[in-house]
Amino acid sequence: xxxxxxxxxxxxxxxxxxxxLNFEVVAGEVLSVTGPNGAGKxxxxxxxAGLLQPAAGRLVLEEGDPELTLAEQSHYISHQDALKPSLSxxxxxxxxxxxxxxxAAPTGEALxxxxxxxxxxLPAAYLSAGQRRRLALARLIAVHRPxxxxxxxxxxxxxxxxxxxxxxxxxxxxxxxxxxxxxxxPLGIEAIREVRLGAA
Numbered sequence: 011x012x013x014x015x016x017x018x019x020x021x022x023x024x025x026x027x028x029x030x031l032n033f034e035v036v037a038g039e040v041l042s043v044t045g046p047n048g049a050g051k052x053x054x055x056x057x058x059a060g061l062l063q064p065a066a067g068r069l070v071l072e073e074g075d076p077e078l079t080l081a082e083q084s085h086y087i088s089h090q091d092a093l094k095p096s097l098s099x100x101x102x103x104x105x106x107x108x109x110x111x112x113x114a115a116p117t118g119e120a121l122x123x124x125x126x127x128x129x130x131x132l133p134a135a136y137l138s139a140g141q142r143r144r145l146a147l148a149r150l151i152a153v154h155r156p157x158x159x160x161x162x163x164x165x166x167x168x169x170x171x172x173x174x175x176x177x178x179x180x181x182x183x184x185x186x187x188x189x190x191x192x193x194x195x196p197l198g199i200e201a202i203r204e205v206r207l208g209a210a
Contacts, residue, residue: 011037011073011156013058013080013188018067020053027053029066033205037073037156037186040179040202042193049208051192052089055159058190059086074156084157089165091146095135099126102134103148110153120152121145123178124171139166147175150182158182160191164198172198 014034020027027050035041043051056062058069060081071080093102103117121127124144129137137145143166150158158179164172176198179189183199191197 011071011186011188013041013157013190014070014072016068016070018054018057018069019065020050020057020062021065022053026065028207031067031205031207033203035188035190035203037188038183040183040189040191040197040199042191042197042202042204043207044193044204045207051207052161054207055086055088055161055190055192058157059084059159061086071157080157083155084159085150085153085155086159087146087149087161087163089161091142093134093137093142093145096133098131098133099137099145100130102145103152106149107152110149110155117148117152120148120150123151124148124174140168140171143167144171147178150178156187158187158189158191160189160193162193163191164193164195 012034015031018031019029033041043054045051053062057064058080060079069080074083097105099121100117103120118127121130124147126141126144163175167175179199182189
């Protein structure tokens with residue numbers, strides 16, 4: 011699997027966020043997207059996820075599922091956790107399973123992977139910021155997709171949770187997955203390519 015961009019450009023409103031962006035990332039690799047605030051890191055993830063259309067250039071996925079779009083083969087975890095406060099931890103994860111089109115997602119294994127299984131029945135309104143982040147990341151485990159698009163994935167995570175996330179990412183890469191992560195800091199894993207947006 012290979013994800014590549016050729017002369018990619020993004021406009022938000024009338025402002026050019028970035029232009030002439032080229033990169034490629036293959037199975038088993040991470041593309042770390044860095045740069046100052048406002049440089050377009052989140053916008054790039056949203057382009058790959060199909061939530062924005064490129065102003066110019068192309069995104070190409072080779073050796074993916076030919077029956078599915080790039081967006082349908084991608085998990086997009088934004089910097090907002092997108093949880094329903096009135097639903098329990100398990101219900102939130104089950105909702106995402108249905109939304110992503112897989113029916114009843116295997117919530118138990120996914121919650122155990124992010125160490126939330128013991129509070130599966132707790133309403134999401136009572137979660138700490140770190141627990142909310144871990145619940146959002148549990149979607150990566152509950153529903154398999156080969157491309158992970160992660161916007162500041164370590165935000166609000168303590169050192170132990172960051173180490174668990176790094177292990178999950180290594181497992182995904184070992185299985186031939188691809189990760190594109192917008193980040194201001196290190197991810198704690200190897201096999202990283204980098205693209206920097208904006209001025210140094």
